[in-house]
Amino acid sequence: MNENVTDHSCLARLETPEELSRRGFLEKLSIGLAGFCAAVVGVPLIGFVIAPLFRKVPEQWVTLGKVGDFQVGKTVSVTVVNPSSLPWAGVTAKSGVWLRRDSETSFTAFSANCTHLGCPVRWIEGAELFMCPCHGGVYYKDGKVAAGPPPLPLIRYGVRVEKGEVKISSVVVPITTTL
Template identity: 45%
Template structure:
C-alpha cells in the first residue's frame, strides 16, 4: 500500500513535509534478494571458471605427456632401451686358434655375445662345448640343456654331458640318453678362418618336461 505525500510536502515543492512512501517491491528484505541473486550468479561464474581452468589444465598435461613421450622416442639412447635390437647379420665368435685344441678333446669355450643389448651384463657371456675331431675339423654344442636351459657339464671319463638340474644325460654326440630332455643338445656351426676357430651362436630351444 502507498501513502500520499503531506500537504506541506506538496506546497514546499518537496523541501518540507513527509514524502510519499516507496511502493512495496514484494521483497521484504529490501535489496537483500538482489544481493542474494547477484551472489548466486557470482558463485555460478566462479564454478564455471574453475571447471574451465581444470579442463584446460588436464588438456595441457595430456598434450605435455604426449610430447614428452615423443621426445624420448627420438633420443637414440632412450629409444634403444625400449626397442628390440635387430640382428641383420650373422656374427662369428673367435674362441681360439686351431693349435689351442688337442684332437678328440672336448673343452668348454666362452665368448661375449656382441649382439647382446648394452644392459645384458653377465647374460652377455655365452659358452659352448667344442671338440676337435681332426686336424682341421671341429664340432660344437651349446652348453645349455634343451630341457629348461640349465648348463650341462662334460664328464670325460664317461663321455657324457650331464645336466645337474633334472638329471638330463647326453652322449658325446649330444643325443639324449636319459632324463626329461626331448631334444639333443644344439649343434653350433664352427669354422676355421685364418687359423682362428670361430663359432656361430644360436638360440637354444627348450622343450620342458617329457610327456608321459
C-alpha cells in the same frame, strides 16, 4: 568432520533434451580423446618394451681361439663374448660353449644349454657324457639324448676354421618350443 558436505554426485534438477544431447556428444568426445591420448603414449611404450623381439642380430662369426689351442679328441668349455652385446652387459656378455676337436681340421660346437629347460650341461670326460644338474638330462658325446627329460639333442653351432682360427656362428640361447 563436517557431515554437511554437499553431495555433488548427481544433478537434482531435470535436464532439457538439448542438455542431454550435448552431454552425449561431450561424453563421446572425452572418451574418444582419452583413447587417442592413450594410443599416443601407449603405442611407443609397447613398442619400446617389446623392441628386443625385433632386434635382429646379424650373424657374426666369433673367434674361439687358434686351432693349435685345442687337442684332438678333447671336449672343452670355451668362453665366447657376444659381439653384439649392450655396453653395460658386463660379465653377462659372455657365454659358454662346449667345443670338441674331432680331427686335425674339424670341430664340433655344442650349446651349453640343456634342451629341457636351458640349464648348463657339464661334460664328464671319463664317461663321455654331457650331464645336466637340474633335472638329470644326459647326452652322449655326439649330443644325442642318453637319458632324462630332454626332448631334443644338444644344439650344435656352426663352426669353421679360418686363417688358423676356430670360429663359431653367433651364440644364442636355443629355445625349445612345443608347437
